[in-house]
Ligand SMILES: NC(=O)C1=CN([C@@H]2O[C@H](COP(=O)(O)OP(=O)(O)OC[C@H]3O[C@@H](n4cnc5c(N)ncnc54)[C@H](O)[C@@H]3O)[C@@H](O)[C@H]2O)C=CC1
């Protein structure tokens with residue numbers, strides 16, 4: 027018998043298959059009300075209200091799986107769960123349409139001042155001249171983050187006669203053309219859009235994306251919408267822009283702190299709000315509950331789960347055989363994705379040596395998942411990676427070769443992007459670990475681990491000392507440093523492994539050294 031704690035409001039109809047299983051005992055309670063029995067549960071099902079912290083996990087030593095009935099997993103400490111071997115699953119697309127429709131409803135309400143007019147009439151007023159709005163027709167909609175929800179919002183906007191201007195660093199031209207939108211830099215979207223809506227995950231790159239500096243680049247009279255995650259638009263930074271009238275109105279479904287309490291933004295008449303209702307429809311709740319319930323059943327029956335976001339969804343037998351290369355593939359994809367931080371069309375993977383005799387399909391999918399993770403919300407795994415790649419217009423293929431470059435095995439990945447191609451090769455050495463042996467045309471040898479720094483420079487005497495001085499001056503400790511070059515005096519590179527990630531200031535200081543051409547942070 028498996029015990030499942032359902033700690034948020036999740037559609038009962040969607041959970042019916044779980045309730046019907048004789049193997050499963052379901053308890054519906056908040057975690058705070060189940061303190062005494064927390065240690066007995068095998069599974070935890072949540073929406074966004076339950077905060078799954080390391081502290082809570084400590085109280086649940088029997089926990090094997092956490093199911094999020096929704097997309098964002100920012101309320102779950104996924105690293106802490108992974109350390110404990112707890113599988114985290116979500117329902118990535120069950121609420122896409124509802125979130126897109128809610129965004130659209132907020133947009134219409136914002137420009138036509140519907141909430142304000144509603145309050146006025148309910149207060150027995152009849153003040154038509156106070157609520158003159160704007161049409162959506164002919165307006166420029168800026169969409170930041172063009173994944174599942176962003177693209178559904180775009181379809182609706184086009185039907186309303188709006189032109190759609192998208193910023194998503196990972197969007198290909200082909201996909202944009204197919205969906206009838208135009209791709210721009212962030213600055214361009216900020217400068218031209220009459221209405222801007224954000225649909226990215228909340229990550230360290232997107233937190234505060236619309237802060238003081240970027241808000242100042244928007245058109246006077248712009249409308250802003252956040253139905254993704256609180257914090258993508260910096261709430262404090264908005265205040266002076268609302269006070270000055272630069273921002274004409276804001277619609278928020280999500281907040282940095284939920285509930286927001288007595289937040290200063292709530293005092294503005296032109297800020298309209300909902301209490302995180304994007305996914306709150308009967309349909310979306312049924313979809314997400316059904317998805318996680320089915321996955322949970324698969325999990326308890328020992329079948330692979332398709333929406334695991336942290337641990338492999340493979341059978342134990344297969345995983346044991348390919349384990350080493352599964353991880354090497356993941357690292358190759360992850361590093362290549364960060365290095366090629368541009369839209370890409372094609373990934374080509376070549377296997378040579380002992381690895382070519384294994385089930386390479388799983389390794390390729392792991393590589394693909396590693397590649398896609400930095401580009402989309404962290405919901406990609408080896409099961410859904412192929413579908414996510416297809417959605418984003420990325421094709422991939424496998425080849426086999428005899429060329430092992432002297433190693434027992436070699437995996438080579440070539441990424442074709444717009445105007446640039448990049449190749450990375452890696453090998454796994456039993457009892458030693460993974461090594462990257464070729465990076466962007468240069469033979470090199472480094473471990474794909476931790477905080478890495480890539481520096482491409484001209485091969486000149488004294489470069490190592492100059493880099494060391496800058497890092498030393500910023501209190502950055504170098505753990506290892508590997509160098510390689512194409513030819514004496516030609517293109518050369520350093521890969522440094524650091525004790526902590528470097529910030530933008532350090533990157534800028536390094537980039538100013540003569541003969542350094544490129545500096546990039548890479549996390550492996
Ligand atoms: N208000 C609500 O109730 C709901 C909110 N959400 C939130 O909506 C967000 C988006 O969800 P989906 O569209 O399903 O995710 P998705 O993964 O399909 O799309 C996210 C997109 O953001 C892009 N992106 C990532 N970093 C970026 C950056 N720095 N700048 C610009 N674009 C970037 C990615 O390339 C990707 O195309 C998530 O944060 C999710 O939690 C989702 C459902 C309901």
Ligand SMILES: O=C(O)CCC(=O)C(=O)O
Pocket residue numbers: 073074095096097098099121302304305306
């Ligand atoms: O569960 C909810 O209502 C929130 C949905 C959401 O924000 C998500 O799926 O990311």
